[in-house]
Amino acid sequence: MLIKLFLAVSLSLSVASCFAESDGNKSKSLIDPSQQKRLSTDSSQQKQAAQPNASTKSTDSQSPQNSNQENKPSMIDFCRKNPC
Amino acid sequence: MNTKILRNLAFTIFTCYVTIAVSETPHWSHDEQSTWWAIQDTTQNVPLNYPFGECGIGKHQSPVDLASATIIDSKSLNKLAALYDTDTAPVFFNSGHGIQVNTSEDYSGVLMIGEESFPLIQFHFHEPSEHVVGGKSFPAELHYVHINEDGRIIVLAVAVDIGEENPVFGTILDNIPHEEGGQNASSGIQINPAELLPADLDPANLDYYTVAGSLTTPPCSEGVQWYLLPKVITISAAQLVQLKDIYTNNARAPQNLNGRSLLSTQ
DSSP states (O other), rough: OOHHHHHHHHHHHHHHHOOOOOEEEEEEOOSOOGGGGGEEOTTTTTTOOOOOOOOOSSSSOOOOOOTTTTTHHHHHHHHHHSSS | OOHHHHHHHHHHHHHHHHHHHHOOOOOOOOGGGGGGGGGOOOTTTTEEEEEETTTOOSSSSSBBBGSSEEEEOOOOOEEEEEEEESSOOOOOEEOOOOOOOOTTTTOOEEEEETTTEEEEEEEEEESSSSSTTEEOOOSEEEEEEEEEOOOEEEEEEEEEESOOOOOOHHHHHHOOOOOTOOOOOOOOOOOGGGGOOOTTTTTOOOOEEEEEEEEESSTOOOOEEEESSSOOOOOOEHHHHHHHHHHOSOOOOOOOOTTTTEEOHH
């Protein structure tokens, strides 16, 4: 009887510690799910990889500036001297 | 002979003055951010005499309120990998606007977006956060700034909350010069920027939100692509106080989305 009781308590503690550990390792989320305005559109219509170098401008796509090679040293130098 | 020397000396001084006047950006501060666009550069003619005009007229400005944006999670997005290794000679820099760590010239850490590689140039902190959620800011925000060979800028942003002490952030605080423009290039300290990323995210395959935006400081140039991590990191309350002792309120207010949406991997 005592052995059964001991095993039951051990199992409970073990399960509890597992849950505690998994919670502790998780970082807080940036945006709470209740604050997210999601738009799940038809994936077949929008199945297009978002490229960081996309040349077309779009309000919801990734559209970095087109720059030429001359920007390289000056922009790197600028961002080392300024927050950017 | 003396006249010639004096003439050469005068020419040299004049050339130095013009070079400095042209290359230096006009002074600005976060206190006057609502009028950054109106700051004049008196060394330039119209329209270049308003070097920060984009801060006022830009339509894709950063930061933004993330809760105001529609999140699109149905698109297939590029894989994002922060392949940061240890920098053996980082430069701790007080930019006059915040605390910053410049990577060394031969640093090889990169952000991979799909197959494209963007070298990490520097990372810096804002207090409080610049991106907000439903009008609420986080205590601070970390920005990793990457620039590729084409001059394209990618910023990886991580919100900072109060919690457990952060040893890497502590090292940065302890080595940042307190005088504006001060640089500490010979600390002998090694930093791995990856150690500042959220511990429960895989650096080789990061989930993210992304939005087109701008630099959050003058000249507010657009064409910057922002990647925002969905998890936060922590620093202790004491570390936040230490950060505020050096810089406080160095965050730009949220800007109008103007129709932009957030793309999300999750």
